Amino acid sequence: MHEIEGAQRPTLEPVVTPAKKPEFTFEGVRKKTSSLSLKSISEKNQIQEIVKSREPATAVLPESAFTEVAFKAAWSAYATKVEAAGQYNLLSHLTMVAPVLKDTMICLTFPNDTIKIEVEREKGSLLAFLHKELNNHAISLSIDVVESENTRYAYTPAEKFEKLKEKNPFIETLRVALDLEL
Numbered sequence: 358m359h360e361i362e363g364a365q366r367p368t369l370e371p372v373v374t375p376a377k378k379p380e381f382t383f384e385g386v387r388k389k390t391s392s393l394s395l396k397s398i399s400e401k402n403q404i405q406e407i408v409k410s411r412e413p414a415t416a417v418l419p420e421s422a423f424t425e426v427a428f429k430a431a432w433s434a435y436a437t438k439v440e441a442a443g444q445y446n447l448l449s450h451l452t453m454v455a456p457v458l459k460d461t462m463i464c465l466t467f468p469n470d471t472i473k474i475e476v477e478r479e480k481g482s483l484l485a486f487l488h489k490e491l492n493n494h495a496i497s498l499s500i501d502v503v504e505s506e507n508t509r510y511a512y513t514p515a516e517k518f519e520k521l522k523e524k525n526p527f528i529e530t531l532r533v534a535l536d537l538e539l
Contacts, residue, residue: 418494420461428458431490435483450476461495463487466503473500515539 432451439448450472457464467473476483480498488494518539521528 418488419492420495421492423491423493425458427491428456428463428487431487432456434490435486438486439479447475447479461493461497463496463498464501465498466501468502469504470502473502476500 436448436451439451450467453472454466457466465476467476477500480500484496484498487496518528518532
C-alpha cells in the first residue's frame with residue numbers, strides 16, 4: 358500500500374468505558390442489604406469499626422508560644438506569598454484590616470459578606486501556613502462582618518443644607534442673618 362504525502366494514518370485508540378460501581382463487599386461476601394434493616398445497621402457499625410482501626414494514630418500537634426510580632430511577620434509573609442501568586446483581590450482583603458490576635462484566635466472584621474466569603478475560601482491554606490510558620494496548631498480564625506450604615510447622599514438643595522447644618526449648626530444663624538431662602 359502506498360502512503361499519500363501529508364495524509365494522516367488513522368490511529369486506533371482503546372475505548373474506555375466507565376466501570377460499574379461495585380457493590381460493597383464485606384469479608385469477601387457480596388450481598389445487597391436493605392438500608393432499613395437491622396442487619397444493615399450492624400454492618401455499618403462493623404464497617405465504622407474497621408475504618409477506625411485502620412486510621413493512623415493522630416499525632417500530638419505542637420502548640421508553641423509565639424509573640425504578636427512573630428504573628429504579624431507570618432501574616433505579612435502570607436500576604437507576600439499571595440501577591441507572588443497573583444491573587445490581588447485576596448491580598449487587598451487581607452491587608453484591608455489589621456488582624457486582631459486574642460490568645461490563639463485571629464479576629465478579622467470586614468465591611469461586607471463578599472469579602473468574608475472570599476477570605477473563608479482561603480482559610481485552610483492561610484491557617485496551614487500560620488500553623489507551620491508559628492509552630493502552633495491551635496491557631497484559629499474568626500471572621501465577622503460589620504456593615505456600616507450606607508452613606509446617604511444629599512441631592513436637593515434642602516438636603517445639602519441639612520448636611521451642612523449637621524456639620525456646623527452656625528450655618529442656620531448665617532442663613533437667618535443674611536435672610537437667605539432655600
